[in-house]
Amino acid sequence: MTADDLVLGLVLLAPVIAVVLTAVIVLIIDLIITDWVSRRPLMWISCLGVLIAAVLCGALLFGGYAGKTAFAGFLVLDGFALFFEMLFLLAALLVLLSATTFADREELIEAEFYVITLFSTAGLMLMASGNELMTIYLALEVTSMSLAFLAAWNKRDAIAGQGLKATEAGIKFFLLSAMSTAVLLYGMALLYGISGATTLADISKVLTGTPSTAALLSVTMLVAGFGFKIAAAPFQLWTPDVYQGAATPATAYFSVASKAAGFAVILRIFNGALPGISAEWSVLFGVLAFVTMTVGNLVALVQTNIKRLMAYSSIAHVGYMLIGLATARATGSSAVMFYLLAYAFTNLGAFIVITIMANYAPDDEIEGYAGLARRSPVLAMGLTAALLSLAGIPPFVGFFAKLYLFLAAIQSASVGLQLLVIWALIMSAVSLYYYGRVIHVMWMAEAPADVPIRVGFSFSQGLALAASVAGVLVVGILAGPFLNAAVTAATGFGR
Amino acid sequence: MSPQTGALLLQIVLWLPLIGAIVVALLPSDEYRPMRSWRLATLFAAVTFIASALLLIGFDRGAADRFQFETRIPWLPFGSDYRIAVDGLSLPLVVLNALLTLSAVAGSWRINTRQTLYYSLFLVLESAVAGVFTAGDLFLFFLFWELELIPMFLIIGIWGGARRDYAAFKFILFTFGGSAFMLVGILLVAFFGPKPLTFGMTEIARFDFSQYGRGITSLGGIAFILLFIGFAVKVPVFPFHTWLPDAHVEAPTAGSVMLAGVLLKMGGYGLLRLCVSLLPQAAQDWQWLLIVLAVINSIYGAFVALAQTDLKKMIANSSISHMGYVILGIAALTPIGFLGSLLVMVAHGLYSGLLFSMVGLVYDRTHTREIGAMQGLAARMPFIATVFMVAGLASLGLPGLAGFPAEFTTFIGSYNVFPLATILCVCTIAITAGYILWRLGAVFFGPLMEAWAPLGDAIWRERIAVGLLAAATLLIGVAPNVVADMSAAGVAPIAARVTR
Numbered sequence: 001m002t003a004d005d006l007v008l009g010l011v012l013l014a015p016v017i018a019v020v021l022t023a024v025i026v027l028i029i030d031l032i033i034t035d036w037v038s039r040r041p042l043m044w045i046s047c048l049g050v051l052i053a054a055v056l057c058g059a060l061l062f063g064g065y066a067g068k069t070a071f072a073g074f075l076v077l078d079g080f081a082l083f084f085e086m087l088f089l090l091a092a093l094l095v096l097l098s099a100t101t102f103a104d105r106e107e108l109i110e111a112e113f114y115v116i117t118l119f120s121t122a123g124l125m126l127m128a129s130g131n132e133l134m135t136i137y138l139a140l141e142v143t144s145m146s147l148a149f150l151a152a153w154n155k156r157d158a159i160a161g162q163g164l165k166a167t168e169a170g171i172k173f174f175l176l177s178a179m180s181t182a183v184l185l186y187g188m189a190l191l192y193g194i195s196g197a198t199t200l201a202d203i204s205k206v207l208t209g210t211p212s213t214a215a216l217l218s219v220t221m222l223v224a225g226f227g228f229k230i231a232a233a234p235f236q237l238w239t240p241d242v243y244q245g246a247a248t249p250a251t252a253y254f255s256v257a258s259k260a261a262g263f264a265v266i267l268r269i270f271n272g273a274l275p276g277i278s279a280e281w282s283v284l285f286g287v288l289a290f291v292t293m294t295v296g297n298l299v300a301l302v303q304t305n306i307k308r309l310m311a312y313s314s315i316a317h318v319g320y321m322l323i324g325l326a327t328a329r330a331t332g333s334s335a336v337m338f339y340l341l342a343y344a345f346t347n348l349g350a351f352i353v354i355t356i357m358a359n360y361a362p363d364d365e366i367e368g369y370a371g372l373a374r375r376s377p378v379l380a381m382g383l384t385a386a387l388l389s390l391a392g393i394p395p396f397v398g399f400f401a402k403l404y405l406f407l408a409a410i411q412s413a414s415v416g417l418q419l420l421v422i423w424a425l426i427m428s429a430v431s432l433y434y435y436g437r438v439i440h441v442m443w444m445a446e447a448p449a450d451v452p453i454r455v456g457f458s459f460s461q462g463l464a465l466a467a468s469v470a471g472v473l474v475v476g477i478l479a480g481p482f483l484n485a486a487v488t489a490a491t492g493f494g495r
Numbered sequence: 496m497s498p499q500t501g502a503l504l505l506q507i508v509l510w511l512p513l514i515g516a517i518v519v520a521l522l523p524s525d526e527y528r529p530m531r532s533w534r535l536a537t538l539f540a541a542v543t544f545i546a547s548a549l550l551l552i553g554f555d556r557g558a559a560d561r562f563q564f565e566t567r568i569p570w571l572p573f574g575s576d577y578r579i580a581v582d583g584l585s586l587p588l589v590v591l592n593a594l595l596t597l598s599a600v601a602g603s604w605r606i607n608t609r610q611t612l613y614y615s616l617f618l619v620l621e622s623a624v625a626g627v628f629t630a631g632d633l634f635l636f637f638l639f640w641e642l643e644l645i646p647m648f649l650i651i652g653i654w655g656g657a658r659r660d661y662a663a664f665k666f667i668l669f670t671f672g673g674s675a676f677m678l679v680g681i682l683l684v685a686f687f688g689p690k691p692l693t694f695g696m697t698e699i700a701r702f703d704f705s706q707y708g709r710g711i712t713s714l715g716g717i718a719f720i721l722l723f724i725g726f727a728v729k730v731p732v733f734p735f736h737t738w739l740p741d742a743h744v745e746a747p748t749a750g751s752v753m754l755a756g757v758l759l760k761m762g763g764y765g766l767l768r769l770c771v772s773l774l775p776q777a778a779q780d781w782q783w784l785l786i787v788l789a790v791i792n793s794i795y796g797a798f799v800a801l802a803q804t805d806l807k808k809m810i811a812n813s814s815i816s817h818m819g820y821v822i823l824g825i826a827a828l829t830p831i832g833f834l835g836s837l838l839v840m841v842a843h844g845l846y847s848g849l850l851f852s853m854v855g856l857v858y859d860r861t862h863t864r865e866i867g868a869m870q871g872l873a874a875r876m877p878f879i880a881t882v883f884m885v886a887g888l889a890s891l892g893l894p895g896l897a898g899f900p901a902e903f904t905t906f907i908g909s910y911n912v913f914p915l916a917t918i919l920c921v922c923t924i925a926i927t928a929g930y931i932l933w934r935l936g937a938v939f940f941g942p943l944m945e946a947w948a949p950l951g952d953a954i955w956r957e958r959i960a961v962g963l964l965a966a967a968t969l970l971i972g973v974a975p976n977v978v979a980d981m982s983a984a985g986v987a988p989i990a991a992r993v994t995r
């Protein structure tokens with residue numbers, strides 16, 4: 001490796017390095033200065049670091065670095081990687097800003113939340129630009145460890161008679177993610193055994209024509225492993241418990257960032273290394289899409305806890321996005337990317353309100369939201385916009401995202417996919433019922449007399465909510481630039 | 496009127512209500528300044544109505560078969576533009592929407608909870624419906640179509656009657672479920688339509704879908720039925736009608752006025768503008784279904800209305816019956832039939848809005864809608880009784896009122912095509928006359944019941960609100976050409992495509 005290559009590699013990694021450095025700085029400040037009244041400045045330092053990383057991403061994009069590879073092709077910084085890096089940074093920023101409610105409760109270990117969020121963001125960013133199986137695997141492990149910690153961070157909230165729900169969530173997440181990673185690693189090992197290579201481009205050269213049994217086995221294992229990560233049915237069972245148990249900001253981060261990373265890696269590996277056998281895996285994803293959206297939507301109908309509701313809703317949305325993967329085309333890939341962006345704004349918007357409401361709605365039960373439209377019109381409108389966007393009602397961004405996705409599937413001219421689109425639309429109509437129930441409680445039910453009338457929130461939470469609601473409103477109507485970015489990033493993916 | 500002024504005016508008609516909605520929503524609550532949000536909302540609705548009336552005057556009636564006052568801005572990167580325009584088919588409905596919103600808002604002065612939210616939702620609704628009628632792009636059309644759902648859901652759910660939760664959910668789930676099919680239909684016609692990919696209605700209408708084969712299982716046939724399901728829920732067509740009695744009865748008066756007056760028309764308009772206009776061959780293939788459903792709708796609706804003992808339920812079900820005439824006119828696939836169905840839409844918008852307003856006025860005073868519980872009310876409320884009778888007579892097709900030219904044209908248009916079906920539908924007029932005259936007579940005439948002796952007549956606000964609609968009903972009755980000539984020209988290109 002020459003010095004030039006090393007320098008190029010470091011330049012391409014600059015955003016990731018910025019995030020890691022910020023995390024280290026926050027950690028050190030937390031250790032040195034122990035007599036602060038509040039550790040809140042650390043949150044702003046973390047946000048600053050995230051913003052610097054985002055600026056660096058922009059600089060790399062416009063500085064002509066897009067498309068370059070480094071470290072012997074292990075790392076690639078194409079439009080795809082930059083799109084996802086920005087997406088993770090956006091999610092991290094909104095989650096950091098909205099965490100104050102929980103940070104106040106976990107005062108002593110507040111800094112750790114920021115540090116771990118930053119570390120996991122760095123891992124996710126590395127995942128998006130990994131161009132080789134081992135790099136991707138390493139990044140995945142970094143992320144999984146940090147996410148398991150995040151899930152367990154909420155140490156003080158215990159459910160009567162059930163012990164510490166956050167610890168339970170953390171352990172569940174850790175064990176299941178370890179297991180799924182093992183399955184994934186087995187799939188990757190098989191892939192290496194067949195092709196003798198770990199870089200995606202080299203694997204794609206070997207895997208063409210009729211696939212061998214080993215190749216099919218490997219693809220199945222990869223799908224199963226990633227199925228756990230993105231919570232596709234039938235690998236979704238951990239989701240509701242972890243979502244419910246973890247601190248709400250951590251749940252928000254799971255539901256958006258780790259899911260987006262899972263899709264990023266799937267898109268990268270399947271389109272980069274396995275395009276030769278796309279007919280096989282696209283059927284697999286199609287079946288998974290059908291099962292996932294059906295299970296997610298139907299089980300969501302009977303939830304009474306908003307975090308469990310959001311868990312099943314996130315499963316349903318994974319089902320829709322899998323349709324995009326099943327197209328095995330560049331249009332499908334770009335539609336999935338735009339969907340992830342829309343989903344990030346929308347879901348984070350919803351979770352910011354849920355985070356704020358954690359102090360007012362006991363155990364996150366939906367009844368606790370009764371009369372929110374009067375107790376805080378801003379929060380009610382924010383959550384309503386987010387839920388309608390999730391249900392796919394215009395003019396919110398979720399509608400546009402669904403539309404591009406379904407358009408891509410219809411364009412593929414495969415009857416199976418077209419039927420899947422009709423099913424997905426029926427499922428969207430079903431989803432309106434459970435989102436509508438929350439809206440109904442907020443706008444039409446009366447608040448019980450004994451709850452506080454006003455619902456308050458901090459400045460940073462208001463900022464985060466405003467940003468995500470703005471995204472929900474604007475990204476859809478002015479979709480042009482975002483969609484073009486996704487289309488450019490996905491060129492070369494699929495047939 | 497110059498095209499630029501007209502285009503600007505049309506944008507005002509489309510967006511001013513939404514701006515008004517935001518302004519009204521930002522007002523502090525009405526606790527200390529009663530009626531402030533009512534005044535402001537009425538002002539916005541009135542300005543919008545005046546702008547739409549100016550459009551009606553400035554519209555070039557000689558060229559009503561073409562889109563006028565067009566605004567076109569490139570929008571989304573896959574062939575969808577922001578395209579807003581009106582032609583002879585949509586302009587009457589745009590004006591109807593503005594008129595009914597004004598009447599509904601002005602008549603809502605009794606609302607005493609969460610007024611700012613109430614009025615702003617009605618103004619959002621007005622913008623959304625105006626968007627449906629003026630969109631020249633399928634994607635934009637769908638966007639406005641869905642935008643209308645949430646305000647109506649909240650209007651029924653917050654200010655509705657005892658079973659409002661059930662009715663609101665039923666309304667939104669039925670419509671949203673229907674529009675899911677419609678969206679697939681839109682994507683199909685757009686994607687298999689002209690290249691490069693476009694959502695423009697005029698471009699797609701020029702495309703010949705019969706190159707993909709004919710018959711109900713061809714691409715055109717499938718796209719037609721998918722679109723049809725979306726509109727059939729809205730019209731509503733049997734068997735998708737069950738949401739209507741619930742929603743209409745539970746909604747507050749102004750909500751029922753908007754539902755029956757304009758929201759149902761979105762369905763009929765969509766059938767003409769999308770189903771028949773984009774897929775004329777498929778419309779011929781599916782003609783048998785349309786005609787069967789039209790007959791079922793008008794007869795079934797009329798008999799159910801006849802059996803009601805609740806005034807509002809009776810009128811809600813009579814809407815189903817009258818919307819059967821709309822389907823009948825469309826099913827004939829003749830220019831006269833199309834014209835008739837458009838006129839029925841306009842006329843029904845006026846008199847059903849009026850009927851619901853009058854039921855609301857009666858209910859405000861008696862707090863009952865049971866027909867058996869009221870008698871001789873005309874003695875205490877002559878104005879209400881008179882206008883109620885005018886609306887009722889219009890709905891049974893008395894010459895001189897809006898219903899007559901509309902229904903007459905429809906039956907003329909369809910008789911040559913389907914004599915038997917037309918005769919069956921004409922028979923329902925007798926049933927309509929039965930329930931309207933019988934029920935209204937029971938409520939308003941005869942000896943006054945003692946319990947109702949202290950009641951008063953409508954006050955000036957209410958008189959203006961319903962007077963507007965009554966005047967329009969009369970105007971179209973005596974001078975149908977206010978809308979008929981431009982409507983005839985507006986539907987002519989669609990008819991030409993069918994017979995091509």
